[in-house]
Amino acid sequence: MKRKLLSLLLCAACVGTLLTGCQMTDSTEGASAAAEPESTAEGESAGTENGVEEASAGDAVKLDLYIDFTWYPTDSWSGIIPETLTEKGGVAFDVTRSADDSQLGLMIASGDLPDVIFTSNEIDRLCDSGLCYSYDELIEQYGVDWEPSAERVAIAKTHNANPEDAHFYTILQNYNTNEEWAKAKGVVPSLSCVYYRKDIWEKLGSPEMETMEDLINVCKMVQEQYPDMIPVNAGNPTWRLSPFACWYGAGNEFIYEDETSGKVAFADTTSQFYDYLKYANRLYREGFYPEENLAITNEDDAKQQAINGKCFIYEWNSRPTQLVQLNTATQANVEGAEWAAMPIPDEARTIVRANAGWSGMFISKKCKDPEAAIRMIAYMNSEEGQHLALWGREGIEYELDENGVPQFSDEWKETIKDEDEMHKKYNNSFFLCTTELDEGYTYYSGADEEVVADFSKNIDKIVNYPELAIALPVSTSDMGIIRAKLKEAREAELVKLYTAPSDEVFESSYKEYMKLLDQIGVQELNQYMTDEVAEIKKNFNF
Template sequence: MKKRLSILWLLLVAGMLIFVACSDDGKSVDGDPDTEDPGTSEDETPAEPVTLTFYNADGEEKSFDDPVAQKITEATGVILDISYPVGGSDETIPLMIGSGDYPDLIFAKGDIGMLIDAGGVMKLDDLIEERGDNLKAMYGDQIDRLRNSLDDPGIYQVGTYGVHNEHLETSGTFQIQLEVLRELGYPEITTLEEFEAALTEYAEMYPEINGEKTLPLSLLGSDWRWLITVGNPAGFAGGYPDDGQWVIDPDTGEAVYKFLKEEFYEYFKWLNGMNAKGLLDPESFTHTYDTYISKISSGRVLSVADQNWNLYDARYALIDAGMEERTFAPLPVTLGDDYVHQGLKNYGFAGGWGISISSTTEHAELAFDFLDWMASEEAQILVNWGIEGEHYEIVDGQRVLFDEVRERMNTDGDFSKETGVGYYIYPFPQWGTGATDSNGQSITVNTKEQVIENQLDAEKEALAEYGMELWIDWFPQQDELQISNHGAAANFSIPAGSDIQVIQQRADDITETRITQAILADPAEFDKLWDAMLVELEEAGVDKLNEEMTQLTQNILKLWSGDVE
């Protein structure tokens, strides 16, 4: 899925984790801070910069010439020539394989298995052992989560997510306008019933906002975002963590295609009722992304169920228009009080996706040294904070962002792209948002104190009314939730051409079409349509899909345990 990158949220979702070199409870780089930082390769950088081609499946059109990029080139001798999937196309990797023409570096996301099977990417184990000091220090005892499979436990990719997790924000939950909370006297909203009641009451009070029809809830189900605004919120409401299309038993690894679960039926039946009552935007399954963002930017959409990174443009537009009160607060909404919201779930290092080096590159060692340097303390400070004297200064031994820089971070959607600050965190190797450097300072710009300082006035007012400092205070806390031993199933590398890949695609096509129809149908028809969908899934081989995914998950649990011959 193509993400619109921006410093404010990238620094939060790109890996909100405490860095540990070789243990689970440390917070800084392993070793004596006074010893030589393993961060810089002993090999000299090229006398003249070398251009490495880089395909980024989540990339966007941009040249590698911003101030941070220039500093990266100075340190590594590398200039990146970045390509990306034009128009959201997912055919780029198959075309690479068909032609045998690979860029030097590849971020393939879930298509890495195809590249491995085709021999298109290098195994990195020897390079990591021989010259990967930074990567070894960064991943520590979680390095096994980079491994490919039990049959082929090699490491083919590094990066994408931070190594240890510490949430300061949530994303993907239901979100409601701050103005709705204020107008209704700051009610407690933790169930779908309370959520619906709040939207109904406010919409009856204000049927129009800024001269346009009020939209109590708007979704974006017309493209791949169906998965994040329609499918995923159903799982959150049912008390499940985000495992993509799966519900997985954390102890046994048993996997079930999630739309078979009763909680999903209950959620979509509720959404069908919302539509019948006129509380759901009637264009939720037809409008484009631009139209969706335009509606939210107008201030007339009272609530959404979406990832923060998908809402950047609308948030900035609302702020620019002086409508901070129309921005959103996240809600720990579930089907009922018996369900526990998993928004602060600790997945550990997610593994799965990362950047690979092609088997055809003429610059294998330089490409690897570049990736290893990106894991160094020097690089992590640069990509997170920018350039000393330009983006931050040292005050009493601590990095402090210039006021105008932090202001632009929080309000200007183009800041990251123009300056490079925050732009090269994802999908490169990264320590995690909670990591500290060798001097004990946060490696990223977002600490609890900074998140509080960055809050809009309308947010601070609402939080004060609820007696909270952060929105995460509203959610079940991380130490109350079981740590995931399998990471996040959405990031599993699915073998190309496997039953999982083939049957899941078939199942996903069925559920997206049939659930959309059921939501928009007359409520009297919902059960019949749902039952028909279940029959279609059975005929498509969903039982076989569950068996195969269970086996894959159990294999990953074994692989990540280090118990591999």
């Protein structure tokens, strides 16, 4: 059980012993035998980072890096930032981006794995001593100067395929504590956002657009005066209609059905999700988005509708830099086009996030040089490496102000307006080991104050419950299999609900969906999550 594991994980002394003082176990000896070349720790030079001297591209170790995301913005380890990471960390990656969502699963099944893997969907399967090296054993073996915090180690271990396994195989990136977020200024957590064509809105007479009902009224005006334009783009598969789910309090996979009692539920079974579905169905029945949008599986295809002036609303991530890029791309095709972000409405409910990190790097047992891999990962997890990956070189691309916030050069600020040029010149897309807060500063630092105000409005409605992520069952467990079946079932069933032609059909389809979830085992999973969350909150002091 995960609860048993968590009780053991949070003993900092045990973690420290694992990293610095314990005698090598049998599995460690196995790793040692397989991990070629031999450690060079004794010959490390003073002043190097994790024992790695700065290397030129020609001297660097070449390793394969598999990126398990079809949407990833780049597949080239090139540009100022990757090249500098190589100089500092000693590794140059040959990057492969996943062609589809099943590709890595097939590679795992065949045992044919690349050197290093960056994934979110296959974390549970790769936290396995039969497939990957454990970080702690490699750190010990090669004398790497890196000790992740007890909390980060504990979070990583909750994904272990074997609950009794004492090792950890990754450190999940993109995480900060709620306390760190509370101290942050001028930056908003990543959320799904409604972008709308401000120039069209102004031509309509700048009607009220403060509430979800206002949005519907404005879309009716768009529909009447711009009949060739899709009022609401529901095509982006990552962000499809998700701002509305967030505003109704049902944007996370699991939410507190009753926070006082601690009862946790699969969001689709809650009244909040029902209300969201009714709103999404209303948008469809008003004719605001076509059913064909729901069949789009590639984010770029949906984005093309936006940048070619074919839609009034586009759902995407809430980042000022992405707003700038959306405007730049659209204005190249549509003269006078301007996008703006719709703030979180006042009537929005509590917006639930569950972020304890969402992806991690793994060193497979097929890795040509596990020592080089763990040293590179250790460097990229250092503060210097994290900042370099996102912000470039300190003193050149950015300077830190008195609050520790990066202030970027004029050249950086000009380049970032063009997404393609940014990837080509700087390429700060390799957020493999970075924190969520540092990533946020990348998007918000130096942004227009009015734009930041739009993104920041009603920020007090956003709440992060990391325990809802940490409690998720391992994918290979009984509860993990139920969860996978629920997620598979919802794809087809939600389309029926989105496109129901009448209230009667909607209610009938909703009842059938709830019946299907019960048959799959949603109530058992809800109870599991409730119990796990209670234990995690106690162990982590959330």
